[in-house]
Amino acid sequence: MSKIAIDPADLERVVGTNYPSPYDEIVEGREKRVLGDAFGLDQFGVNLVTLSPGSASAQRHWHTDEDEFIYVLAGTATLVTDEGKQALGPGMSAGFAAGAENGHHLVNETDADVVFLEVGTRAAKDFCKYPEADLLGNRAGGQPTHFTHRDGSPFEEQS
Secondary structure, eight states, rough: OSSSSOGGGOOOOEESSSSSSTTTTGTTTTEEEHHHHHHTTTTTTEEEEETTOBSSSSSBBEESSSOOEEEEEOOOEEEEETTTTEEEEEEEEEETTTTTOBBBBBOOOSSEEEEEEEEEEEOOOOEEETSSSSSSHHHHHHHEEEOTTTTTTOOOOOO
16 A cells, blocks of 8 residues: 655655666766655656756656656756756746657756756656757656667667
């Protein structure tokens, strides 16, 4: 049975990413607490995310089939989109509809941590496109995202 109420501090800290190298470097210093899973939610995901100074939430990206929403709780994040940069402070939010070809991510350009809620639909299939990286994310059948080069070729195995 899933819990009804939790303290996020009691959840495992998830650090790192499944991005292949060198695309993983941008998110060093990102920590997530996966809140949605703790409640057994399967229609949307909720993460409590902390970005240390100099870290980013992800590579700049957009989704073909997933909606995304963020709500800033603490600190000041820089939202980077196709339109440029915008500071987001506590209480501010941003949303990205599935299929909207507007690459986005949050960057912490300050000396203090940024904390925000990240909410997204759990589409069974989705392509994630990265305008500044030779990277394509593909999720099918609800399985974790698999990354390839834009042309579909695999990344070399790292030893």
